[in-house]
Amino acid sequence: MGKPIIFHIDVNSAYLSWEATYRLQQGDPLDLRTVPSVVGGDPLTRHGIVLAKSILAKEYGIKTGETLYSALSKCPDLIIAKPNYLLFRQCSKALGDILREYSPLIQQFSVDEYFLDFTSMDLLFGDPLAIAYQIKDRVKKELGFTVNIGISTNKLLAKMASELQKPDKVHTLFPEEIPEKMWPLPIGELFMVGRATTRKLLSRNIKTIGELAHTDPRLLKAILKSYGLLIWNYAHGIENSPVRPGGRVEVKGMGNSTTLSFDVDNRKEAHLVLLSLVETVSARLRHSQYFTRLVSISFRTNEFLSYSHQRKLSQATDCTNEIWEIACRLFDELWKGQPLRHLGVRVSELCQNDFLQLSLFAKDYEKERKVDQAIDGIRERFGSQAIMRSSYLHSGLKSMTGGVIAEEEYPTMTSLL
């Protein structure tokens, strides 16, 4: 087998928004409900304002978090559209179908990213660079949106390559190109180096990826523990995880949290918020056919102090009421009456539900599990708000809070590389 050739394909979502904005400015309004960019990543987009955030800020002075009324007063031509996740997922699947024509080894990394293992496929298709351009142009022509493609010998470098310059570009970042193309980049551009690590490295005068690469790994280990060695390896382009066809990895935990628009200062209301979070988390558990052995809750006060508490269960469960009861108990043990602005529920230590071991001493939740399954069925058919507990009526609270089940199909970044 020849040397590894890995592609990273990244959909230019934000730039689609930009393109739409540009057309808007040119007096050629576009019905944004018809383009996949409606699922862009910033909070503005999430609330349905489908223009690139940078353009909004630069051209119109509209900032994240600004009210719709205020945004419209600054930009009367602003088009508001409902985010269309279904369309975005369809586009993502269509992209995967095209990629599969070039290699059976493709891995969906997130809803808008793929890895493709092209190792030895050049014998069949020819020059990898030419094929990358071919894929990029086919996606644009057949699917109507642009992608960036990065090519290298491993997933890390391919991903770094695809982010070198956007949109609609193909870049290579082979190991011999690291000093020229990767080392001059600011330290924060390196995969797995976030805000906190950037601050720590800058305080030690490590400003670029190259400077990180030339830092004594023992020093990095002293500063950042094993994580220091990881990013030192990344700065040298060292990474060897395989492209995993199917993309699905073992989920280790799932949770939901919410920041409230008002202070919660009584136990009953907090329990209701916890229930709305547990409703979503437990539905995701059942959908993924998992049970949990560990329940944790967290909250943040209106003074931004965070607290968390968790408990190991003697018997694994996926039952909404059982998880909620535990979450409430944990909350009561931890809460000292402070006004709360943020509440979260998380389950981990997941196990497959076909190996459920019943305890002789545990309360029988079998009936409640049947109710859960019936409710899941109704919500699947008619929507999440089709059925709710009476306690939410006139409460001003949502009966279900948190993420969508479909997200479980895609692993998060850190669990992959």
Add this chain to the structure above:
DNA sequence: TCGTCGCTGGCGAAGTGTGC
């Protein structure tokens, strides 16, 4: 900025080894 999730390190309990 928010929501979600994985990882790390501190800490205490439990287990094991050694000397008396």
Add this chain to the structure above:
DNA sequence: GCACACTTCGCCAGCGACGA
């Protein structure tokens, strides 16, 4: 058999990465 030191393991809280 007992006391103590050391090691291992699991629990827990918190941090930080990352996509939206």
